[in-house]
Amino acid sequence: MADKIVILTGAGISAESGLGTFRDEGGLWAQHRIEDVATPEGFARDPALVHRFYNARRVQAASALPNPAHAALARLQRDWPGEVVIVTQNVDGLHEKAGARAIHMHGELSCALCAACGHRWTAPLEMSPGAPCPACNRPTARPDIVWFGEMPYHMDEIEAHLLSCDLFASIGTSGQVYPAAGFVQEAAYAGARSIELNLAESEISRAFDDHRTGPASEVVPAWVSELLD
Numbered sequence: 001m002a003d004k005i006v007i008l009t010g011a012g013i014s015a016e017s018g019l020g021t022f023r024d025e026g027g028l029w030a031q032h033r034i035e036d037v038a039t040p041e042g043f044a045r046d047p048a049l050v051h052r053f054y055n056a057r058r059v060q061a062a063s064a065l066p067n068p069a070h071a072a073l074a075r076l077q078r079d080w081p082g083e084v085v086i087v088t089q090n091v092d093g094l095h096e097k098a099g100a101r102a103i104h105m106h107g108e109l110s111c112a113l114c115a116a117c118g119h120r121w122t123a124p125l126e127m128s129p130g131a132p133c134p135a136c137n138r139p140t141a142r143p144d145i146v147w148f149g150e151m152p153y154h155m156d157e158i159e160a161h162l163l164s165c166d167l168f169a170s171i172g173t174s175g176q177v178y179p180a181a182g183f184v185q186e187a188a189y190a191g192a193r194s195i196e197l198n199l200a201e202s203e204i205s206r207a208f209d210d211h212r213t214g215p216a217s218e219v220v221p222a223w224v225s226e227l228l229d
């Protein structure tokens with residue numbers, strides 16, 4: 001039976017598609033305070049500011065194109081004889097644009113959520129405060145993004161994949177945000193081999209058996225070719 005591969009991706013895989021990362025020089029968290037734009041308290045305090053932040057990212061992500069790293073993962077998911085599960089911390093739709101399926105543990109820019117009734121729908125490019133929920137009509141629409149202090153999505157499903165995989169790969173993440181930063185330990189505990197593909201040393205590099213250092217658009221296609229060809 002072919003190995004089961006679980007892949008975690010972070011903002012670094014989308015950097016070469018023109019989407020900013022969070023903690024690199026001049027990144028999103030250098031331009032905005034997390035507590036103002038990525039917490040429930042920030043949204044309650046100033047929903048217009050939070051919508052402006054996500055509207056700008058949604059518009060940019062809508063016109064962004066997948067890069068060779070996204071394409072390589074879609075190829076791996078299509079051609080690998082075993083199961084390939086992509087878990088992404090990213091809220092852009094670039095894995096899907098490349099033809100891959102991904103589990104979005106931090107939500108998606110393209111999705112809106114009703115804070116009152118839980119209804120989800122395709123977000124308009126630009127959302128505004130007090131927009132009514134199409135289902136319950138209350139003015140409680142919000143970006144379907146997991147903010148700091150909120151529970152990431154699909155954790156039961158993700159845990160089950162980590163405990164049953166043979167190879168765990170981490171691509172383009174700084175390993176500074178949990179629970180994603182702890183996935184390598186869970187997979188290793190369950191007996192998986194691990195590899196990190198990243199531009200630079202991360203907080204969790206020492207937890208990996210193997211490393212490929214460089215831009216994702218180069219190291220990810222090379223790694224996929226090693227596996228498939």
Ligand code: APR
Binds near residue numbers: 012016089
């Ligand atoms: N190729 C590969 N890796 C890259 C590239 C690139 N071209 N450019 C940057 N990187 C790496 C950086 O070295 C860094 O380790 O990508 C990582 C980006 O780290 P972060 O900006 O911290 O992004 P991420 O790890 O995805 O953040 C995790 O934090 O703010 C929250 O919810 C947000 O999902 C996000 C989470």
